[in-house]
Amino acid sequence: MALLAMATEDDAALIQRTGLGDRDAFEELYRRFARPVLGMAIRQLGDNGRAEDATQETFTAIWRSARSYKPERGSASAWLYAVARHAIIDRARQRVEPAAEAPDEASRDIGPDEHAELSWLAWRVHSALQRLPERERAVLELAYWSGLSQSEIASYLDVPLGTVKTRTRAGLARLAGLLEEVRR
Amino acid sequence: MSERRPADLNELVGDGIPEAELAELRRVDALLRTVPAPPELPDNLSAPVREAPRPARLWTPRRALAAVAFAAVLSALFFGLGTRVGGDGFSERYAVPMQGTFEAPAASAVIRLGDPDADGNRPVRLEATGLEPLPDGGYYVLWLEKDDEYAGTCGTFAVAEGETRAEWTVSYNLADYDAWVVSARVPGDEAADAPRILEAEISF
Numbered sequence: 227m228a229l230l231a232m233a234t235e236d237d238a239a240l241i242q243r244t245g246l247g248d249r250d251a252f253e254e255l256y257r258r259f260a261r262p263v264l265g266m267a268i269r270q271l272g273d274n275g276r277a278e279d280a281t282q283e284t285f286t287a288i289w290r291s292a293r294s295y296k297p298e299r300g301s302a303s304a305w306l307y308a309v310a311r312h313a314i315i316d317r318a319r320q321r322v323e324p325a326a327e328a329p330d331e332a333s334r335d336i337g338p339d340e341h342a343e344l345s346w347l348a349w350r351v352h353s354a355l356q357r358l359p360e361r362e363r364a365v366l367e368l369a370y371w372s373g374l375s376q377s378e379i380a381s382y383l384d385v386p387l388g389t390v391k392t393r394t395r396a397g398l399a400r401l402a403g404l405l406e407e408v409r410r
Numbered sequence: 411m412s413e414r415r416p417a418d419l420n421e422l423v424g425d426g427i428p429e430a431e432l433a434e435l436r437r438v439d440a441l442l443r444t445v446p447a448p449p450e451l452p453d454n455l456s457a458p459v460r461e462a463p464r465p466a467r468l469w470t471p472r473r474a475l476a477a478v479a480f481a482a483v484l485s486a487l488f489f490g491l492g493t494r495v496g497g498d499g500f501s502e503r504y505a506v507p508m509q510g511t512f513e514a515p516a517a518s519a520v521i522r523l524g525d526p527d528a529d530g531n532r533p534v535r536l537e538a539t540g541l542e543p544l545p546d547g548g549y550y551v552l553w554l555e556k557d558d559e560y561a562g563t564c565g566t567f568a569v570a571e572g573e574t575r576a577e578w579t580v581s582y583n584l585a586d587y588d589a590w591v592v593s594a595r596v597p598g599d600e601a602a603d604a605p606r607i608l609e610a611e612i613s614f
Binding site: 256260268269274278282291319348351355370374376392394395398402405 | 414424427431447449451455457458513606609
């Protein structure tokens, strides 16, 4: 809980500093949220080029509107999610043309409510991952999404197998704290 | 993403973990198996743009001078030549819906365009809802955008409550522009760029 609270406060402080023109705070927000934004944009738009445009537009929007963020109205993560969603919707409306790639097929098999819930969940998980130490984040991403076995990860990272397991355990535990709100 | 499924949690973290901690790890493990992989950032997104683009400043001295000159021309047209701006005789040719930006997601507007007269002056009516009243001295600006930059002022307006209607005449060839934009100017904030409140693409 303490970790989650700290993460929320930190994001809020970064947005507020960005609103005052603090470039470093903006870049830290970018480091934390660029991948979650891009992931959401790819899922919504189904086209990498447009998703990249939407990601740039999202951060342009954050830079412009950070001054309007009011912590008492909601969490920083929810505010950033809303800004990203608006930018992606705007991008989706701008042109109607065939997508270069098919959108996430899984997203077509579920209803809008479930899609929204999965989108929010992915946002929280991806942004929480960005808060992990790099060595823990790397092993988790390799373990869950690369298809590599633990031994292959150890070989790939050139660390002992025991270290991979230790980092995986530590990363999962840290994520548990960051995702407290999601688990409910 | 690989087709190969991740190993079981026990294999990922090893043995000898207390059950209470393992239960917590299982919940996170389940979440990670539910969501798709986060994408890698391509090189062009490895960092935010060096200078995050903001809307072009509206009132540089040169533009302000141009706006004053433009307003003078409009005044001459309005009062001197008796154009059909305002009144009940508005003859609508096109209607363009405007969307509120993230600055004002609840705001919306419609731009109604009449036919240009023989001199090329076209009546423009803006009907907006959901805009917040600005502090004393503040005003909204309707302008045209080209290549993501300010390109021409259509007029300014203020907002009280409810729906707002404003009318002007413009002589621009709209096909030369990319978008309609409404931005807000707040007194005492002259150094800041005006936030975009409403937007609509121009398409012919």
